[in-house]
Amino acid sequence: MTRRPRRLSSAAEAVLEVMLEKPTDAHYGLELMSRTRRPSGTMYPLLRTLEQRGLIGSEWENIDPSQAGRPRRMLYRLTGHGEPARAALRANRTSVRPFRAVGVS
Numbered sequence: 001m002t003r004r005p006r007r008l009s010s011a012a013e014a015v016l017e018v019m020l021e022k023p024t025d026a027h028y029g030l031e032l033m034s035r036t037r038r039p040s041g042t043m044y045p046l047l048r049t050l051e052q053r054g055l056i057g058s059e060w061e062n063i064d065p066s067q068a069g070r071p072r073r074m075l076y077r078l079t080g081h082g083e084p085a086r087a088a089l090r091a092n093r094t095s096v097r098p099f100r101a102v103g104v105s
Contacts, residue, residue, distance in 0.1 A: 006053075008092045011038050011046050016055065016078075016085045023082030026075035028061075047076055055085045 008016070014036040019027055033043045050056045061073045078085050 008088060009046070011036065011042055012050060013089060013092065014038065015043075015046060015050065016089055019056070019076070019078050020082050020085060020089075023078050023085075026061075026077050028073040028075055030073075032076070051076075053088075054079055055088060 015032055015038075018032060018035045019025075029040070029043055029047065032038075032047070033040060036043075038046070047056065047058070051058055055078065056076050057079050058074050058076050061075050063072055065071050
């Protein structure tokens with residue numbers, strides 16, 4: 001039995017769209033939260049899920065926290081320069097039927 005790919009949530013779509021604006025750049029959680037207007041309780045579990053699905057990868061920022069004056073950030077990047085994310089968004093959008101109001105012409 002083949003498993004159907006799971007659909008992306010609207011929050012996942014929003015994160016991928018932000019990341020696809022500059023597919024080779026690294027993004028950090030607070031930036032993504034600000035740009036998508038999603039809370040941390042949504043964002044960080046979502047980033048883990050996207051990473052498990054192979055759409056993004058993560059790594060710790062390579063800085064000296066004492067010199068930067070702040071803690072290191074976990075940086076997230078699209079895998080394969082964004083192609084898997086683009087394909088996932090395309091598949092997600094084509095599987096959704098457009099809304100059609102009943103009785104409205």
